[in-house]
Amino acid sequence: MNCPHCDSPVPTGSHGCPACGFALPTLKPILGDQWVRLERITDAVQALPLRDSRTVEVLLDDFERQFPQAFIAIYLGQLPRQLKPAELGFWLLNHGAFNTPQVAKRNDFGLIVVIDYTSMDCAVSLGYALEGLISPSKVAKSADNLAKFLRKNQLGPGLEALIAQITSLLSRAGRPESRRPAHHQSGFAADMGLRSLRSDHRKLTGDPEASPRTHQ
Amino acid sequence: MVKIRPVLSLVICVLGLAIPSIKCPAQTDGDLLPLPQWAPNEEDLAPLLGGLLPQDPQILQAGPESSSAYSNSEPHLGSGPPLVYPELPPGLQIGDMGLFLPESLLSQSSPASSPLRPPTPEIALERLPPEVFEAAVNASADQRLIDPLGLVSEMPKASLERFLEFHARDARIKTIVLLMDRQHKLPDSVDWERLSAEKASSGDFCLVVYPFGEPWRARVFLSRNVHESASTRYLADMAADCVSDSLQVSEPQDQLHRFVVRLSTRLFWLEKIMPARDSSHESQHGLKEVAESPIEPMADWVSFLAAIGSGWLLPSGIGVSALVALSLLIRRRRDVAGIDRSRVYILPEPNVEPRLGGAFSGGAGASASFK
Numbered sequence: 001m002n003c004p005h006c007d008s009p010v011p012t013g014s015h016g017c018p019a020c021g022f023a024l025p026t027l028k029p030i031l032g033d034q035w036v037r038l039e040r041i042t043d044a045v046q047a048l049p050l051r052d053s054r055t056v057e058v059l060l061d062d063f064e065r066q067f068p069q070a071f072i073a074i075y076l077g078q079l080p081r082q083l084k085p086a087e088l089g090f091w092l093l094n095h096g097a098f099n100t101p102q103v104a105k106r107n108d109f110g111l112i113v114v115i116d117y118t119s120m121d122c123a124v125s126l127g128y129a130l131e132g133l134i135s136p137s138k139v140a141k142s143a144d145n146l147a148k149f150l151r152k153n154q155l156g157p158g159l160e161a162l163i164a165q166i167t168s169l170l171s172r173a174g175r176p177e178s179r180r181p182a183h184h185q186s187g188f189a190a191d192m193g194l195r196s197l198r199s200d201h202r203k204l205t206g207d208p209e210a211s212p213r214t215h216q
Numbered sequence: 217m218v219k220i221r222p223v224l225s226l227v228i229c230v231l232g233l234a235i236p237s238i239k240c241p242a243q244t245d246g247d248l249l250p251l252p253q254w255a256p257n258e259e260d261l262a263p264l265l266g267g268l269l270p271q272d273p274q275i276l277q278a279g280p281e282s283s284s285a286y287s288n289s290e291p292h293l294g295s296g297p298p299l300v301y302p303e304l305p306p307g308l309q310i311g312d313m314g315l316f317l318p319e320s321l322l323s324q325s326s327p328a329s330s331p332l333r334p335p336t337p338e339i340a341l342e343r344l345p346p347e348v349f350e351a352a353v354n355a356s357a358d359q360r361l362i363d364p365l366g367l368v369s370e371m372p373k374a375s376l377e378r379f380l381e382f383h384a385r386d387a388r389i390k391t392i393v394l395l396m397d398r399q400h401k402l403p404d405s406v407d408w409e410r411l412s413a414e415k416a417s418s419g420d421f422c423l424v425v426y427p428f429g430e431p432w433r434a435r436v437f438l439s440r441n442v443h444e445s446a447s448t449r450y451l452a453d454m455a456a457d458c459v460s461d462s463l464q465v466s467e468p469q470d471q472l473h474r475f476v477v478r479l480s481t482r483l484f485w486l487e488k489i490m491p492a493r494d495s496s497h498e499s500q501h502g503l504k505e506v507a508e509s510p511i512e513p514m515a516d517w518v519s520f521l522a523a524i525g526s527g528w529l530l531p532s533g534i535g536v537s538a539l540v541a542l543s544l545l546i547r548r549r550r551d552v553a554g555i556d557r558s559r560v561y562i563l564p565e566p567n568v569e570p571r572l573g574g575a576f577s578g579g580a581g582a583s584a585s586f587k
Contacts, residue, residue: 001571001578001579001580002579002580003572003579004572004579004581007583010571010572010578010579011571012568012569012571013569013570013571014571014572015571015572015573016572016573017572022572023572023573024572024573024574025573065560066559066560066561067560067561067563068560068562069562069563070563084583085583086579086581086583087579089577089581090572090574090577090578090579090581093574093576093577094574094575094576094577106576107575107576107577108568108575108576108577109563110576110577119585120585120586120587121583121584121585121586122583122584122585122586123581123582123583123584124581124582124583125577125579125580125581126577126580126581127576127577128566128568128570128576128577128578128580129563129565129566129568130563130580131568131577131578131580131581132564132566132568133563133564133566136580136582139580139581139582140582140584142582143581143582143583143584144582144584146584146586147584147585147586148586150586151586151587170561170563171561173561173563173564174561174562174563174564175561175562175563175564176559176560176561177559177560177561177562178559178560
């Protein structure tokens with residue numbers, strides 16, 4: 001995998017980029033270290049027409065229905081010059097609480113699309129779970145395809161095509177099953193109809209209780 | 217209603233008692249029915265029976281015992297109506313007597329159709345007598361129907377000749393019909409060049425050698441110009457169409473009539489696809505026969521399918537294939553669009569060691585510029 005800042009290869013388990021020293025705490029002066037709550041589509045520059053926004057919402061619903069563990073989030077905005085879209089995607093996956101219909105989804109099954117209208121760059125960032133399912137070349141191809149649509153000022157169709165590509169790629173990697181009722185948590189709170197928020201999340205590395213979990 | 221019922225019951229009872237007491241008048245006059253009576257020896261008995269008895273008075277007088285000779289005899293048809301001429305002149309048949317009937321009667325179909333005859337077996341076929349072919353060669357140029365054996369009666373023959381004349385007047389491809397008997401077949405060594413040389417003055421023409429009563433053995437010959445202007449399959453279809461249309465009827469004369477009419481129609485169609493006649497180009501002499509079933513790989517395949525399915529398998533197969541292709545296409549589109557709501561995909565959870573300090577993402581992904 002490559003560094004979101006300098007695009008140099010980053011070995012597994014490295015706490016910082018060997019080339020530029022980039023790590024998650026590097027972004028703290030710009031973005032802070034607090035959790036932020038976001039919708040699946042955050043259009044800070046009002047670039048997505050309403051009709052396209054509804055279409056993309058429907059596609060995102062279908063995606064999450066088809067892949068109960070995964071989600072896709074989209075951020076459209078004008079970023080500061082010192083912040084790259086790939087860096088924001090990396091930070092959002094580690095500090096964002098996305099308002100998905102099933103809020104218990106883990107961020108390591110998340111895919112963030114960041115489109116920066118300042119630098120005219122776009123980035124597709126993956127969580128740990130998805131990066132093993134979608135090869136870097138496929139991700140690069142999807143990003144290039146999105147950029148082609150953006151060059152034609154076709155944001156909505158570009159996002160639709162991207163979601164379709166990701167769906168196709170993940171459906172090959174996933175194990176198909178017939179639809180079944182949602183898994184209910186056991187326990188007193190679950191019996192009362194209460195569900196915990198981010199119960200499966202791993203702790204942040206800076207957290208004193210941090211202990212990397214192994215996902216089975 | 218309650219008061220009326222006893223009254224009705226009483227009336228019915230009275231009528232029931234009164235009916236047996238009514239007597240028939242005949243019974244009162246010595247039990248004789250009021251029917252006419254005849255004496256046993258009355259002479260006018262026979263006419264009253266409506267002519268169902270034999271007219272021979274001797275048989276009538278002899279009584280029912282003498283009729284055993286008739287009842288024991290084999291059934292047979294009586295002789296027909298008396299003819300004006302006891303013996304018909306040679307070449308004249310009973311049907312020709314219709315020449316003297318009014319027009320309205322001529323238009324009626326003949327009530328007595330000839331019985332269906334089985335096809336002549338191949339082994340029983342005889343070679344066409346040379347004089348028949350000579351008659352075809354020596355026939356005048358304007359003779360369209362050549363019937364040296366006199367197989368067609370006069371009225372249908374005249375009708376056919378008029379029709380062929382009409383066709384020759386308007387069509388580019390003239391038609392000549394040579395009739396032979398049903399047991400005849402064309403010999404292998406027929407000098408078609410001689411025949412075509414005689415008829416070449418009339419331009420393109422079509423010769424039909426027609427076995428009377430067996431149209432499926434008819435052979436169609438075309439001038440080389442005409443034959444080469446259309447595909448072999450088209451010409452074979454044309455001949456087969458004429459045969460199948462003629463077999464819609466069972467009477468040999470009607471078969472011939474339908475065959476010729478259909479052939480005329482198809483020859484007009486053939487003219488439409490023929491190139492325009494070039495006056496500078498000499499027409500090629502010679503005749504070429506229309507093959508019955510040209511061998512074409514694709515046609516054989518289609519006919520094989522049509523044969524095994526009696527004509528319905530091919531269309532239904534195409535329909536089923538189209539449905540399958542359509543369903544696959546829809547399924548593919550649904551898969552691509554990710555709207556297959558009937559199934560979910562469970563993704564594996566790989567064990568990835570965190571990097572760059574990220575708990576959920578290590579910065580994997582890709583960027584692109586859309587400047």
